Amino acid sequence: MTDTEPGAIRKDQPGFDRRLLPPMMLGSVLNPINSTIISVALVPIGKALGAPASQTAWLVSALYLATSLGQPVVGRLIDLFGPRRLFLASTSLVGIAGVVGTLAPNMAVLIVARVLLGFGTCSGYPAAMALVRSEAKRTGRDSPGGVLTALAVANQTIAVIGPLLGGLLIAVGGWRATFALNVPLSVASVVLGLLWLPRSAPATGDPAERRGRLVSQLDxxxxxxxxxxxxxxxLFLMNPHPRDWYLLVIAAALGAGFAMRELRADAPFIDLRVFGGNTPLLATYLRALVAYVVAYAFLYGFSQWTEEGYGLSPFRAGLVQIPTFLVAIGVSIVSGRRPGVRGKLLVGAVGQIVACLLMLTLGGSSPLWTLFLVTLVFGLPQGLNNLALQNSVYVQADPERIASSAGLLRTFAYIGSMIASSAAAASFGKHIDTGGMHHLVWIMLAAGALYLLLTVLDRSLGRAPAPDTQAAK
Incomplete structure (x- = not known):
């Protein structure tokens, strides 16, 4: 993390600089709000553009493909150069993406807008984690758990607002309004970043030497x-099919080349040698992948089924989702005050399985209250898993690579979300019905069982330190 100019953050301030919270939180929620709003917009977009569910799924996958690539790269740049410039550049791109999406004449341009949104929302979460780490170092209070909990709650709050806000925007201005929303969000992010994010220290030394160091550090x-x-x-996971086997071969060959490069590099982009000795962090990444298969299969699959399979309007489908995120907020606030992550992960794992079993009882004639019951139960793992995974990375990652490590957490989560999107598209096909929803639930149950197994077998969780809940107070 780079040093800041004198006066950018008061050196005599004993607690976390709360001026950083607005840009941190707004930047970190840009991706979740676009993820949740689209969940109720997929059906209206498909009807307006004549696209089946298998095509509208690309609107989900496109954003996560871009974000999966961008988060660790931007995170590494933040580790090297500080968050301000990366934050301002990427959040400006969010506004451009909003304009492109609002004016998009067809599905292809709309997918381009979602790709731009993916890259534009890359900096928010890594920048927030880097600022938390730098403030912990400045104040001498490591692992400020209160701020980490605030970030988790902010994301959960946006998840509450997202489906409902999406339904309102669609009701008032059509599905294009869900893209137009990004323009004011981008402006607000840039303004807050300009006002309060710390500047990097002026560069010193010979310019040629500086450029040489930058090239070697960037890898x-x-x-x-x-x-x-x-x-x-x-690309294979977006639409898995035996005819596309060559994509897996290409990925394996490129992956081998990547591993060889990183093991030999003096300043690797991803230090595989460190990861090789950090099994707990690797286990956390794998848990994030399978947890988000369940979470996003529910978010997208259940939302589409409530609209097309059950017959609710986008606004009412958003209302049905509210219990999930209200419970998640409450769980995050309460559990964020308690040390340790193992108990949170275990309860979250069991909660996922119970919620999936309840989904198997649903049908087109089920009482409305049963839908609310399912979303209520899903709120428990939603709140516990997100907070526990975030806190795990904070204490397990190399402090000098906290932003890129946080970016990798999101990358694994987005790979899980893309698996979920592909599973939903394959389960539903051209028509979203109860049979397709039940097929999707069995995939969710398999992922949930793997998540539970990974948690039970991970003995390092009992030894992991917990974030200091007093540091942010």
Whole structure:
């Protein structure tokens, strides 16, 4: 993390600089709000543009493909240069994406807008985690759990607002309004970033030497190999089919090249040697992947089924989702005050399985209250898993690579979300019905069982330190 100019953050201030909270929180929720709003917009977009569910699923996958690639890359840049410039550039791109999406004449342009949104929302979460780490270092209070909980709650709050806000925007201005929303959000993010994010210290030394150091620290070959590997893998996951086997072969070959490059590089993009000795962090990433398969299969699959399979309007479908996120907020606030992550992960794992079993009882004639019961139960794992995974990375990652490690957490989560999107598209096909929803639930149950197994077998969780809940107070 780079030093800041004198006066950017008061050195004598004993607690967390709360001026940083608005840009941190707004930046970190730009991706979740676009994820949740689209969940109720997929059906209206499909009807307006004549696209089946298998095509509208690309609106989900496109954003996560871009974000999966961008988060660790931008995170590494933040580790090296500080958050301000990366935050301002990427949040400006969010506004451009909003304009493109609002004016999009067809599905292809709309997918481009979602790709731009994916890259534009890359900096928010890594920048927030980097600022939390730098403030912990400045104040001498490591692991400020109160701020980490605030970030988790902010994301959960946006998840509450997202489906409902999406339904309102669609009711008032049509599905294009869900893209137009990004313009004022972008402006607000840029203004807050300009006002309160710390500036990097002025560069010193010989310009040629500085450029040489930057090139070596950036590890551009490693970044390119990582991007090519992940793109090949995710293109297969978007629409898995035996005829596309060559994509897996390409991904494996590029992945081997990436590993060789990173093991030999003096300043690797992703230090595989460190990860090789950090099994707890790798286990956390794998848990994030399977947890988000369940979470996003529910978010997208259940939302589409409540609209087309059950017959609710987009606004009412958004209302049905509210209990999930209200419970998640409450759970995050309460559990964020308690040390340890193992108990949170275990309860979250069991909660996922119970909620999936309840989904198997639903049908087109089920009483409305049963839908609310399912979303209520899903709120428990939603709140516990997100907070526990975030806190795990904070204490397990190398402090000098906290932003890129946080970006990788999101990358694994987005790979899970893309698997969920592909599973939903394959389960529903051209028509969204109860049979397709039940097929999707069995996939969710398999992922939930794997999540539970990974948690039970991970003995390191009992030894992991917990964030200091007093540091942010």
């Amino acid at each position: 551009l070959p490693g970044m390119l190999l990582f991007a090519a590997t992940l793109t090949s893998l995710l």
